[in-house]
Amino acid sequence: MDATRDALRLIRSRRVGPVTFHRLMEEHGSARAALAALPQIARSSGVEAYEACPLAVAEAEIRKGEAAGARLIVWGDADYPAGLSAIPDAPPVLWAMGDTDLLARSMVALVGARNASSLGVRMARKLAFGLGEAGHVVVSGLARGIDSEAHSVALDHGTVAVMAGGIDVIYPSENAELAMRIARHGCLISEQPPGVEPQARHFPLRNRIVSGLSRAVVVVEAAARSGSLLTARMALEQGREVFAVPGHPFDARAAGCNRLIREGATLIAETRDILEHVPAPRRMVPATARPARTLPQAMPVAAGGLAARILDRLGASPIPEDQLIRDVAAPASAVAAELLQLELEGRVERQPGGMLARLMH
Numbered sequence: 536m537d538a539t540r541d542a543l544r545l546i547r548s549r550r551v552g553p554v555t556f557h558r559l560m561e562e563h564g565s566a567r568a569a570l571a572a573l574p575q576i577a578r579s580s581g582v583e584a585y586e587a588c589p590l591a592v593a594e595a596e597i598r599k600g601e602a603a604g605a606r607l608i609v610w611g612d613a614d615y616p617a618g619l620s621a622i623p624d625a626p627p628v629l630w631a632m633g634d635t636d637l638l639a640r641s642m643v644a645l646v647g648a649r650n651a652s653s654l655g656v657r658m659a660r661k662l663a664f665g666l667g668e669a670g671h672v673v674v675s676g677l678a679r680g681i682d683s684e685a686h687s688v689a690l691d692h693g694t695v696a697v698m699a700g701g702i703d704v705i706y707p708s709e710n711a712e713l714a715m716r717i718a719r720h721g722c723l724i725s726e727q728p729p730g731v732e733p734q735a736r737h738f739p740l741r742n743r744i745v746s747g748l749s750r751a752v753v754v755v756e757a758a759a760r761s762g763s764l765l766t767a768r769m770a771l772e773q774g775r776e777v778f779a780v781p782g783h784p785f786d787a788r789a790a791g792c793n794r795l796i797r798e799g800a801t802l803i804a805e806t807r808d809i810l811e812h813v814p815a816p817r818r819m820v821p822a823t824a825r826p827a828r829t830l831p832q833a834m835p836v837a838a839g840g841l842a843a844r845i846l847d848r849l850g851a852s853p854i855p856e857d858q859l860i861r862d863v864a865a866p867a868s869a870v871a872a873e874l875l876q877l878e879l880e881g882r883v884e885r886q887p888g889g890m891l892a893r894l895m896h
Contacts, residue, residue, distance in 0.1 A: 540593050541566035542609045546627040547588040547596070547728070548573060553624040557610075599729040603703040604718070605632040614638065619747040622773050626726035626744060630702040633722035637672050637693045641816040643809065644674040644745050644770070645689075646763045647681025647755035648788045653848040653862045655756040655788065658780055659684045662753060665806025667692030669815035674749050676741055676762075677714065677723075679707055681755050686713060690720050695748065698725040699741040700733035742766040743773075751776035751813045753803070757791030764791040767800065776812055778803045783851035786893075841865055842873045846882065849893035853886050 545566045546556050551573075559569035570587045577585030600607060608615050608629045616638040619625055631638070643666050647659060663673050663685040673689035675682040677696040686694045696717050698706070702725040705711045717723055726744065727737065742765050746752050752770040754777070757763035767777045777800040782789020796802050803809055844863045848854075860870050874891070877883040884892050 538566065539607060539609050540590065540597070541570060542611075543593040543596065543607070543628055544588040544590060545569055545573075547593060549585070549588075550577070550582075553627055556627045557623070557625070596728050600630050600702065603632070603729050605630045605702045605723075605729065606635070607631075608635070608638075616748055618642070618750065619744065622743070622747040624743065625747065629724050629726055630729060631722060631724045632702055633718045634693075634720070635722055637695055637722045638724075638748070640672045640693060641670065641813075642672045642674045642695065642749045643813060644749035644752040644766065645681070645685040645755065646675055646745065646752065646757075646766050648757055648761065648763065649678050649680040649682075650788070650847045651680040651684070651756055652786065652788055652850040652852075653854045653859055654850060654852055655681060655780075655782075656684050656848070656862060657858075659755045660688045662755070662803075662806055662809070663688040663694075666809065667694075669806065669810055671750075671813070671815065674745055676738075676745055676766075677706070677710055677717075678762075679709065681763075683710055683713060686717060686721070690716060694721040696721065696723050697741050697744045697748070698723060698733075699727070699737040701725055701727050701729040701731040703729045704732055706733045738762055739765060743769045746770035746773055746775055749775060751778060751809065753778045753780075753809060754792050754795060754800075755780050756782060756788040757795075758787055759790040759794065761791055764795070767791075767795055776801070778809055778812075780804070785851040788850065841869060842877060845870065845873055845877065846893060849883060849891060851892060853890035853892040856889050856891050859891055 545551060563569040563572055573587045574585045608631055610620060610625055610627045614635060645663055647655060659681045666673055667689045672693035672695055673685050674695045675685045677698055686696055694717060700706055702723060705714045742762055746766050746769045752767055752775055754763050754767050770777050779792040779795040779800040781796055781802055782792055848859055848862050860867050874883060882894055884894050886892060
């Protein structure tokens with residue numbers, strides 16, 4: 536336990552990030568030796584009166600994490616995820632809650648847009664279900680949209696949610712119930728101290744963990760500038776496979792995926808396309824898993840203006856009206872009224888066969 540406290544003190548010390556942590560460990564052989572060397576290293580860099588993170592601070596963090604029901608995994612431990620340990624900026628510590636045995640299994644990341652279209656949601660659910668059935672653990676970032684759908688469908692076979700803030704801080708708050716389910720039947724992990732509210736700078740850090748854990752990253756929908764695209768680029772830098780689902784050129788949510796494909800990502804249309812490159816491991820179902828014979832129903836969409844929710848689900852590629860009603864989880868009469876208004880505004884178009892499409896201006 537002393538080595539664990541030393542590692543935690545080192546990474547929580549001022550001016551020590553993951554890359555510096557690993558360099559110090561390589562140069563000094565242990566976290567304790569690195570801590571002892573830090574004041575002199577700081578002085579040589581012109582920083583006087585430098586103090587490493589106090590032991591009391593590390594112990595307080597450990598108490599807070601354990602009180603939340605999480606446990607600390609330190610880089611170099613036997614149960615630290617093997618794939619993640621190999622990246623240059625591997626998190627020196629991880630707080631984990633749930634079934635940590637999942638971290639030793641084959642993992643594939645599934646990420647995409649927060650304002651996912653109906654077609655994007657259906658594709659994410661289909662891929663997550665297929666990957667889980669094949670024996671892969673599905674990794675994502677607990678964001679709304681594609682991430683949430685992937686986690687929800689993959690729960691029966693194994694899913695890992697990487698959090699941007701502390702292990703006890705659920706973001707977005709609308710995913711609190713989903714996070715509780717993952718803590719019971721999957722695994723939540725974070726490199727941040729418990730209690731830390733996620734900041735903008737934390738999300739790219741989270742994304743490198745999502746890709747670092749995984750053998751491959753699958754992008755379902757992504758705008759030209761998005762966190763999902765950043766995750767894919769990190770995956771390439773880490774030597775991971777990258778797959779992308781193509782989309783309609785008029786839909787901004789497809790721009791990132793289409794660009795990835797132009798740049799060399801593998802185009803996919805079904806789970807089999809992924810499994811050709813990332814073979815299914817020997818089937819291992821967690822003891823806590825429940826039987827999963829059919830694809831679960833979609834989670835209700837978060838609260839918000841119905842018109843906005845309808846537009847979020849629609850894209851340039853048409854979908855059936857009854858599918859839209861199920862996706863927005865609203866009464867058919869309310870959806871019909873909003874659709875009429877959106878048609879009058881020139882934002883939605885009805886097509887033959889009861890199909891609907893969003894007009895892209």
